[in-house]
Amino acid sequence: MGNTSSERAGMGQEKAHRRDSRGTKEGDRPKILMDSPEDADIFHGEDIKAPLEKEEFIEWRPDLETSEKVPALDRPTVFRWTGAGKEVYISGSFNNWTNKIPLIRSQNNFVAIVDLPEGEHQYKFFVDGQWTHDPTEPVVTNQLGTVNNIIQVKKTDFEVFDALMVDSQKCSDMSDLSSSPPGPYHQDAYVPKQEEKFKSPPILPPHLLQVILNKDTGISVSIYKRHRICVVNMTGLIIMLSFYEMI
Template identity: 65%
Template sequence: MGNASSERSGEKAQRRENRGAKDVGRPKLLMDNVEDGDIFHGDDAKEFLAWQKDVASDSRFPIPEEHPTVFRWSGPAKDVCISGSFNNWASKIPLSKSHKNFVAILNLPEGQHQYKFFVDGQWTLDPAQPVVTSKSGVVNNVIQVCKTDFEVFDALKTDSEKCSDLSDVSGSPPGSYQQEAYSKNEERLLTPPILPPHLLQVLLNKDTGISCDPTLLPEPNHVMLNHLYALSIKDGVMVLSATHRYKKKYVTTVLYKPV
């Protein structure tokens, strides 16, 4: 029993010595010093890079949704740029000339953004747009980008996507199709359609009574209005007539055309 205990003690001591040797050979990680170039070595560096990639793709850090925002300068100018809090005032974004004004469309996240125009070498405010005074006392134009302002565009985009998906589906019924024109020769031999009986009553063919004024025609039926009538040709003259109603009066126009 005594020999067995001494052997166990010797094995534990040897393991402690081996562990100490490994700690001496491995460099210490100075986690508090970000300027240490030897923080990660070998497998530790790979693990750190993988961790960075996971953080970048983590859904807890979502990328803010951007919306197209139009900036327009309508005053006289030769060259117009814009800068603002959306790019940390780091650069001047040129505006494109369009007819009588300058326009730029920038994708901005939701929220309030300050901006200013750089017109012909001078910083200028747009008097037609809202302004705000910064903490340092500088006056800038301000714009509020709201997601609700773009809901109609999102709806149109969704509708266009649905239409593009449905465009691949043919709306024609199943079956075979051909390019031959439909023809029915016997229809050409048919006589013209019969004239409706109520249109046979032509005012010019009616005789007026003795008690009536010969210059006046009898009151026409409502179905006879706004139709062009032609009498039989007599003595080389064709007579055309049309009757119209103006309020409570009926006016018949007669045209005599030599043939």
């Protein structure tokens, strides 16, 4: 009996110790999580960062949308009226049919150049006070039954002109560059340095040392008198001219 009671007492102490230890572990864990802000960030870090990333994406998205919206360029479009008439005007959906644009008379027709945005446009001619359309050009009938001419302005139709414009801009940029070498320029006369001057006149070439004019040819006196050679006076001026030509 004594052993049994002692064993029960020992088992009770072990159970109590286990409860205390279990209670300490379970009780200390929430205390650490609640008291330490760093531990709380471990579990809620992703939830905190997610709204920040969303805000940054929302702030960045309008910039992306604005950068994608590039204003369309107006394209010069030629309108031509080949029929008869004294005064010809044009109007269309591109100006909401509010005003009439005059056409300039050429030799055989009337011409006008209007800058239109890309897309589809309806137009009509006003010839000598009457509205009419050009039957040789594409037409369309609206809901009211009115027949209008139609034109499609495409970007691809002007790619050649855009390329030529880019080339002309590059050529104009290159023309701004001077072909002269770099460095300062002035209008002062060039003064040669002392070491560039010749200290003595140049040496006479060897073929000018032997002058054959006005010299005896070695012929006998009789023959020399009969066949006298015309003697040319070798002046200093002729020698100097010959020397100048050799230089």
